[in-house]
Amino acid sequence: MIRLENIERTFQVGDEQVYALRQINLTVRVGEYLSIMGPSGSGKSTLLNILGLLDRPDKGVYHLDGRDATHLDDRPQAELRRHKIGFIFQFFHLIPRLTATENVELPLTLAGVAPAERKQRVMAALAELGLADRARHRPDQLSGGQRQRVAIARATIMRPALILADEPTGNLDRASGQEVIQTIEALNAQGMTIVMVTHDPELGGRTRRQVRMNDGRIAHDSGADDEK
Amino acid sequence: MFLRDTITLSLQAVISHRLRSFLTALGIAVGIAAVVLLTSLGEGIHRYVLAEFTQFGTNLIGITPGRTSTTGFSGGVISNVRPLSLADALALEKLPRVLAAVPVVQGNAEVKSETRSRRTYVFGVGSDTPLVWQFRVAQGRFLPGDDPRTARAFVVLGSKVKTELFGSVNPLGRRLRIGNEQYRIMGVMASKGQLLGFDLDDAVYIPAGRALALFNRESLMEIDLLYAEGSRSEEIARRARQLLIARHGAEDFTIITQDQMLDVLGSVLNILTLAVGALGGISLLVGGVGILTIMTISVNERTAEIGLLRAVGADRRQVLGLFICEAVVLAGIGGIAGLVIGAGGAWLLGQVVPALPTHTSWSYVVFAELLAVFIGLLAGVLPARHAARLDPIEALRAE
Ligand SMILES: Nc1ncnc2c1ncn2[C@@H]1O[C@H](COP(=O)(O)OP(=O)(O)O)[C@@H](O)[C@H]1O
Numbered sequence: 001m002i003r004l005e006n007i008e009r010t011f012q013v014g015d016e017q018v019y020a021l022r023q024i025n026l027t028v029r030v031g032e033y034l035s036i037m038g039p040s041g042s043g044k045s046t047l048l049n050i051l052g053l054l055d056r057p058d059k060g061v062y063h064l065d066g067r068d069a070t071h072l073d074d075r076p077q078a079e080l081r082r083h084k085i086g087f088i089f090q091f092f093h094l095i096p097r098l099t100a101t102e103n104v105e106l107p108l109t110l111a112g113v114a115p116a117e118r119k120q121r122v123m124a125a126l127a128e129l130g131l132a133d134r135a136r137h138r139p140d141q142l143s144g145g146q147r148q149r150v151a152i153a154r155a156t157i158m159r160p161a162l163i164l165a166d167e168p169t170g171n172l173d174r175a176s177g178q179e180v181i182q183t184i185e186a187l188n189a190q191g192m193t194i195v196m197v198t199h200d201p202e203l204g205g206r207t208r209r210q211v212r213m214n215d216g217r218i219a220h221d222s223g224a225d226d227e228k
Numbered sequence: 229m230f231l232r233d234t235i236t237l238s239l240q241a242v243i244s245h246r247l248r249s250f251l252t253a254l255g256i257a258v259g260i261a262a263v264v265l266l267t268s269l270g271e272g273i274h275r276y277v278l279a280e281f282t283q284f285g286t287n288l289i290g291i292t293p294g295r296t297s298t299t300g301f302s303g304g305v306i307s308n309v310r311p312l313s314l315a316d317a318l319a320l321e322k323l324p325r326v327l328a329a330v331p332v333v334q335g336n337a338e339v340k341s342e343t344r345s346r347r348t349y350v351f352g353v354g355s356d357t358p359l360v361w362q363f364r365v366a367q368g369r370f371l372p373g374d375d376p377r378t379a380r381a382f383v384v385l386g387s388k389v390k391t392e393l394f395g396s397v398n399p400l401g402r403r404l405r406i407g408n409e410q411y412r413i414m415g416v417m418a419s420k421g422q423l424l425g426f427d428l429d430d431a432v433y434i435p436a437g438r439a440l441a442l443f444n445r446e447s448l449m450e451i452d453l454l455y456a457e458g459s460r461s462e463e464i465a466r467r468a469r470q471l472l473i474a475r476h477g478a479e480d481f482t483i484i485t486q487d488q489m490l491d492v493l494g495s496v497l498n499i500l501t502l503a504v505g506a507l508g509g510i511s512l513l514v515g516g517v518g519i520l521t522i523m524t525i526s527v528n529e530r531t532a533e534i535g536l537l538r539a540v541g542a543d544r545r546q547v548l549g550l551f552i553c554e555a556v557v558l559a560g561i562g563g564i565a566g567l568v569i570g571a572g573g574a575w576l577l578g579q580v581v582p583a584l585p586t587h588t589s590w591s592y593v594v595f596a597e598l599l600a601v602f603i604g605l606l607a608g609v610l611p612a613r614h615a616a617r618l619d620p621i622e623a624l625r626a627e
């Protein structure tokens with residue numbers, strides 16, 4: 001599904017070059033459940049952004065689904081994000097003025113799906129995540145856990161093959177975090193590939209594969225699921 | 229992505245900041261209201277003036293003595309300007325397709341009935357005046373068709389002179405002294421009202437030849453030709469010019485057709501309307517700057533949202549479209565509000581001050597609305613481009 005070869009990413013901060021990623025080699029197969037852990041500033045988010053085609057590496061090659069996705073133009077890149085990738089963020093990133101339904105609907109709207117089909121798919125997705133009675137609520141009328149589940153519904157509404165989660169429980173209490181993790185694991189059980197950045201060793205311990213990062217490098221990789 | 233969805237999303241964003249959007253749209257609304265109201269006034273005045281000038285009919289050609297030339301000489305050089313005579317008027321009347329020629333002399337004189345007197349305008353004219361100027365005789369008849377050079381001493385009263393001098397008494401057949409001569413009253417004109425402040429009812433009409441003698445003039449002031457419907461005014465004017473040149477030996481007169489006059493008047497009035505419209509346009513520009521400001525603030529406030537849009541699959545063009553659409557929606561709402569205020573204001577003004585002519589021209593209204601949308605587009609482009617160019621990871625970090 002994913003193959004990264006010798007990925008490097010540097011940021012210019014003032015006169016200094018900051019290495020966010022160095023010599024990253026990583027292969028992820030379809031259906032894997034993978035966590036990335038490591039200290040703050042070790043490059044986890046940067047790696048996730050490159051995987052999600054929101055950022056480009058300065059060096060190296062990124063293959064997504066057997067296709068070179070390193071140097072795509074804006075539109076095909078957006079097309080891939082829309083259909084293949086779902087993002088889950090620490091801070092949910094729901095649009096505050098829109099209802100839960102409208103937030104979940106957004107990727108379908110951008111993709112030009114007809115309104116009738118949109119409504120149907122969104123209602124089904126919300127019901128599946130136990131949010132049917134919250135459909136008309138705005139984010140500020142929802143609890144943290146509910147917000148994250150709305151965000152998960154939005155990330156999965158296009159049925160993407162790859163889910164990228166950046167500390168999805170980082171802003172939640174334990175109980176809500178548990179719920180969210182169970183939701184994500186259910187997605188994995190349905191066949192979606194999950195790459196999840198987390199600080200929490202307990203959460204990291206639950207995934208079948210663990211990658212540890214340090215100072216922009218992969219310090220440890222427990223190996224692909226099926227290699228164990 | 230459907231246009232309808234883009235508009236819905238834009239509307240939701242506009243509505244979410246009610247007060248701010250209201251104030252921003254107000255800027256455009258005031259501009260559009262000003263444009264609509266001012267052009268309504270301009271257009272109303274235009275129509276009013278044209279109606280005033282065409283109330284004498286439209287198939288008219290006016291001939292005046294002296295030549296208005298572009299070299300700076302006007303009627304000033306008297307020596308080689310021959311007078312316009314009654315004989316000229318008679319000759320012009322015989323031209324083909326000319327229905328009537330009215331010689332005109334005008335002045336001020338004291339008119340006296342047996343009991344009262346009044347200073348009033350005295351028009352020396354011909355017997356075809358009611359036809360040419362589209363005047364109506366209310367009582368009696370107009371001047372008879374005598375040879376103008378030896379016309380008998382008859383007079384027709386304007387309606388105001390009649391009431392001032394005779395009250396409700398029937399004046400027909402009575403005598404009226406004008407200057408040192410006695411005139412017999414033939415008729416009374418129907419009220420015609422004012423023409424640009426000139427009271428046409430406060431006048432009496434006598435034969436032109438007698439008026440020349442009364443005012444001790446050699447030349448007529450004007451000859452008005454009425455030509456048959458369907459003739460070309462330039463053609464009649466050309467024939468009249470040839471005839472008079474033959475009679476005078478030179479072109480020492482000026483011919484103006486009603487068409488030419490209306491053209492000149494029309495273009496002057498159009499410039500007036502455009503000028504007041506442009507004045508309103510300046511306030512539109514100010515409204516446009518308001519939209520630019522608010523959209524810039526909005527983009528800065530919503531960087532996280534822009535990052536999210538990109539993450540869920542929006543490309544740069546879609547982000548651009550969404551923000552431009554938002555600016556256009558703002559301007560469009562302001563435009564419609566301004567239209568209602570402007571057209572309503574013009575209508576109200578017409579009701580409250582009936583003397584003030586207003587006319588809301590729909591072509592200006594459509595133009596104003598398009599202008600509002602265009603200004604929204606223009607004001608939206610810069611902030612929207614900024615939004616579209618944002619780096620999505622930077623945008624997502626902005627929380
Ligand atoms: N947009 C950026 N501009 C400058 N430096 C950045 C940017 N994004 C990340 N970095 C730097 O790259 C390094 C890795 O950051 P990040 O991937 O966010 O780490 P993590 O998610 O593991 O905490 C850090 O040193 C960070 O300061």
Ligand SMILES: [Mg+2]
Nearest residue numbers: 044045046166
């Ligand atoms: Mg991070």
